[in-house]
Amino acid sequence: MNKIDWSSQEQAIAHQAIQNAYARETHALIQLINQQASQIHDIGEVWRLHDYLSARRHQIDGKYDERPATLLFVFADLIKEGWLNLEDLQGLDPDKLAKIFSLAKM
C-alpha cells in the first residue's frame, strides 16, 4: 500500500477531498456545539462538553493526514464516517478507488 504513486492531478483531487471532508466534519461539530451548549444547565454538563471536545479534537487532529503513504486509509475512514463520498474522489484511478472502498467496508 505504501508504494502507491499519486500523480499531481490525483494529489490535487486528494487535497480537495480532504478539505471537503474536514469542512463537513468541523461544520457538523460547530452546529452540535451551538445546539447543545445552549441546553447546558449544570456544571456536570459543562465538564461532559469539555470531555467531548477533548476527544473530538484529538481525533480530528490525528485524522486529516495527507501523506501519500496513509491516504487510502484516511479516505476509507472518512467514507465510513460519512464525511466523504464517491463524488469527492472522482478522477482517482479505479484501482485506488477499489482499494479505498474495500478498506471502508472493513
Add this chain to the structure above:
Amino acid sequence: MNKIDWSSQEQAIAHQAIQNAYARETHALIQLINQQASQIHDIGEVWRLHDYLSARRHQIDGKYDERPATLLFVFADLIKEGWLNLEDLQGLDPDKLAKIFSLAKM
C-alpha cells in the same frame, strides 16, 4: 497560619461559604458557555472554547479545598475573584476575618 483552629460552628459556616462560592462561579461559567457557544462559527473558536474549559476546569478543581490548613487562603482567593463576600463569612471569629481580608488585598 496552619495552626488555626476552626470550631464546629465555624466549619459549618466555612462549608456553606465554599458551597455558595462554588455555586456562583459554576453558574457564571454555565451562563458564559450558553452565551458564547451559540456565537461560535468556525472551528478555531471551538478549540478556543476547549482551551478555555480546560483552564477553568483545572482552576476550579484545584481551588475549592476545604482543608482547615488552607481555608484562609482559599477564602482570600474567592473574595479577590468576587465569588465570596463578607456576608458569607459572618460568624467566623474576627481574627480569621481580618486575616482573610488582609490576604485578599495582596
